[in-house]
Amino acid sequence: xxxxxxxxxxxxxxxxxxxxxxxxxxxxxxxxxxxxxxxxxxxxxxxxxxxxxxxxxxxxxxxxxxxxxxxxxxxxxxxxxxxxxxxxxxxxxxxxxxxxxxxxxxxxxxxxxxxxxxxxxxxxxxxxxxxxxxxxxxxxxxxxxxxxxxxxxxxxxxxxxxxxxxxxxxxxxxxxxxxxxxxxxxxxxxxxxxxxxxxxxxxxxxxxxxxxxxxx
Amino acid sequence: xxxxxxxxxxxxxxxxxxxxxxxxxxxxxxxxxxxxxxxxxxxxxxxxxxxxxxxxxxxxxxxxxxxxxxxxxxxxxxxxxxxxxxxxxxxxxxxxxxxxxxxxxxxxxxxxxxxxxxxxxxxxxxxxxxxxxxxxxxxxxxxxxxxxxxxxxxxxxxxxxxxxxxxxxxxxxxxxxxxxxxxxxxxxxxxxxxxxxxxxxxxxxxxxxxxxxxxxxxxx
Numbered sequence: 001x002x003x004x005x006x007x008x009x010x011x012x013x014x015x016x017x018x019x020x021x022x023x024x025x026x027x028x029x030x031x032x033x034x035x036x037x038x039x040x041x042x043x044x045x046x047x048x049x050x051x052x053x054x055x056x057x058x059x060x061x062x063x064x065x066x067x068x069x070x071x072x073x074x075x076x077x078x079x080x081x082x083x084x085x086x087x088x089x090x091x092x093x094x095x096x097x098x099x100x101x102x103x104x105x106x107x108x109x110x111x112x113x114x115x116x117x118x119x120x121x122x123x124x125x126x127x128x129x130x131x132x133x134x135x136x137x138x139x140x141x142x143x144x145x146x147x148x149x150x151x152x153x154x155x156x157x158x159x160x161x162x163x164x165x166x167x168x169x170x171x172x173x174x175x176x177x178x179x180x181x182x183x184x185x186x187x188x189x190x191x192x193x194x195x196x197x198x199x200x201x202x203x204x205x206x207x208x209x210x211x212x213x214x215x216x
Numbered sequence: 217x218x219x220x221x222x223x224x225x226x227x228x229x230x231x232x233x234x235x236x237x238x239x240x241x242x243x244x245x246x247x248x249x250x251x252x253x254x255x256x257x258x259x260x261x262x263x264x265x266x267x268x269x270x271x272x273x274x275x276x277x278x279x280x281x282x283x284x285x286x287x288x289x290x291x292x293x294x295x296x297x298x299x300x301x302x303x304x305x306x307x308x309x310x311x312x313x314x315x316x317x318x319x320x321x322x323x324x325x326x327x328x329x330x331x332x333x334x335x336x337x338x339x340x341x342x343x344x345x346x347x348x349x350x351x352x353x354x355x356x357x358x359x360x361x362x363x364x365x366x367x368x369x370x371x372x373x374x375x376x377x378x379x380x381x382x383x384x385x386x387x388x389x390x391x392x393x394x395x396x397x398x399x400x401x402x403x404x405x406x407x408x409x410x411x412x413x414x415x416x417x418x419x420x421x422x423x424x425x426x427x428x429x430x431x432x433x434x435x436x
Contacts, residue, residue, distance in 0.1 A: 006318045010304075017306070090269050090301050092319050093290040094362070211285055215269040216300065 004103060007095060011107045014088055018080040019111065026072050027118075033065035034122050046125035050134060052181025053169050063181075067165055069119060070180055073112040073142040074161040079154035081108055081146035090215050101207065105143065112142040130186045133179050137196075141177075144199040147206035150213065218281040219244050220366060220397050221266055226275035228261060228421075235261050236272070237421040243399075246365075248392050250412030251401040258421040259401040263298065263368050266399070267291050279366070295359035296368040302355065305344040309354045310337050313361060320362055333357040334383055348375030356387065366397045373404045385411055 037044035049065045084104050092100070116135050125131040141161075148157045168177040175191030176199075178184045221243040228236040236258050243249060251259045264270040265277055268290035277284045279291035303312040313326045327337040333353040343351065352375055359367055369388075373381055381404070388398055388411050402408050408415060417425045 003319055006315070010315055010319075014304070087301075090267070090290065092316070093268075095319060097289050211289060212271055214271055216264070 003095075004099070007092065007100070007103050008106060010092075011084055011088070011104055012110065015080050015084055015107050015111060018083060019076050019078065022076045022078060023111075023115075026068070026076050030065075030068050030072055030119070031122070033068050034119070036065070043122065043124050046120065046123040046131055046134070047127055047182040049119075049123055050130075050180060050182050052183040054183055063169060066181065067169065070138070070141075070165045070168075070177075071161055073115055073138060074145045074158060076115065077108065077111065077142065077146055078158070079149060082149040082154055085150060085210065086213060086215050097210065101210070105146075108143065108146050109139060112139055127182070127186065130182055133186060133188070137176060137180050140196060140199055144202050147203045150206050151209055219278060220246070220280060221399070222278040223262075223266070224276050224278075226265060226272040226277060228265065228270060228272050230261075235421050236265065239265075239275070239421070239423055241416065241423060241426075243397060246392070246395050246397045247413040248388055248398045248400060248411050250408035250415040251399065251418055252403070252405060252408055252415060253401075253418035257418045259418050260298065260300075260370050261421075262418065263296070263370050263399065263401065267294065267296055267368060269301075291366070293364045294366040294368065295362065295364040296370070297352070297355035297359040297372055298368075298370040299351075299355070299374075302351070303343045303358060306342050308340055308342055309335050309346070309350075309357070310339075312343060312354065313357060316358060316361055322362075324361055324363075329357050329361065333360075333387070334380075349377060349380050352376055352380070356384075360391075365395070367391060367399070369398065369400045371401055371403070373402045373407050381407060 034044060034049045037048045050069060051063060052066050053060055053063050081104065084107065085101070089095075089097075089100055116138050120131060120135070145157055145161055148160075164174075164177060168174040168181070172178075172184070175189065176195035179186065179188065179192055219242050221241070223239055223241050226236055226239045227234065239258075239262060251262065253259050261270060265272055266279060268277070268279075268284040268288070271285055279288075280293060282288045282292065284291065303309070304315070307315065309330060310326055313329065317324055317326060330337040333356050335350060335353050335357065343354065346354065352372060356369070356372060359369065372384055376384060385407065388400065391398055392411075392413075400408065400412065413428070415427050416423050417427070
């Protein structure tokens with residue numbers, strides 16, 4: 001347990017050392033986007049900032065706060081998970097891959113989870129169901145992104161994240177990602193479950209592929 | 217006696233370039249094995265393949281009788297010093313060793329090890345503030361921390377001054393005396409000639425020749 005704690009602390013330092021600049025920039029951008037909804041002396045509602053695309057009398061507007069929140073963690077994490085596995089693991093090669101991977105996922109969720117928690121703290125949430133769904137979706141999306149960066153270039157993965165976010169905005173009916181838009185309802189549909197399962201399969205596939213990768 | 221290191225017909229492509237081209241070698245006896253060759257010839261790639269950091273496109277690698285990427289992911293009971301896998305930049309030499317030691321199953325005398333490689337255990341400079349020679353010495357200490365039976369040093373003579381090279385020579389000869397196996401790559405022919413029991417000349421991703429005298433091979 002002590003070894004695991006030290007490994008977690010080491011990985012955390014490595015990851016934070018890699019992401020802190022991006023974290024700072026995205027935090028400022030998100031804080032601006034979130035607080036544009038606040039009235040004087042009042043915190044905005046989570047459902048306001050994650051409202052998603054709305055159409056006021058035939059004039060749809062781009063939901064910037066929603067977009068920033070959805071891509072927030074992926075931009076912050078960038079290539080840091082890839083580096084943690086493919087570059088920093090050989091330095092502690094005596095640790096088993098399973099243990100190292102588990103620890104790295106905890107590191108990933110610590111950074112990503114802290115960001116989601118911050119969002120929840122910054123806002124009030126009248127719909128607990130929506131809040132929990134958003135937390136689950138954002139973290140699963142983050143894990144899927146992080147594992148994909150092990151196989152594909154992080155730049156390509158970032159591009160994919162942006163495309164998915166934009167598609168969700170403009171194409172009504174995106175399974176899973178629609179659940180992050182309050183305006184599109186919070187009821188979980190079979191398509192959402194299937195999309196979540198697909199993401200878990202992608203994560204498992206990438207995890208099994210690690211042994212085929214070069215650690216450089 | 218089973219092989220310490222055995223590489224069978226390993227080929228590795230890096231993008232379109234064939235970086236390792238049907239490499240085979242077997243090391244069965246402890247000793248010092250030198251690898252010489254021009255930049256980009258594939259010396260470091262051979263080491264990374266032996267360590268398990270690179271997965272060959274074809275062929276297989278065994279270290280201490282275990283097949284890499286099948287029985288084990290990385291080579292066991294093996295220490296290495298390679299600049300690509302450097303220490304943590306914002307930690308002192310001792311802190312870097314402490315971090316590795318905490319993760320190791322048994323504790324080691326870190327001060328003694330640092331003094332052994334010629335570094336001051338009380339030096340508060342971080343790794344990034346070290347001179348190149350000091351970095352090289354710390355990497356050697358990290359490689360030897362768990363006292364592994366197989367040591368792989370990639371270009372350990374780089375950035376070492378004359379005293380440093382003398383120290384390195386003493387170090388590798390002492391390790392050989394202790395029954396270790398050392399794989400060392402270097403541009404320094406004199407150094408390799410002085411210490412190596414066997415020398416492999418690597419060129420264009422192939423082992424062109426095995427010999428006991430570096431000059432003999434390079435003249436070929």
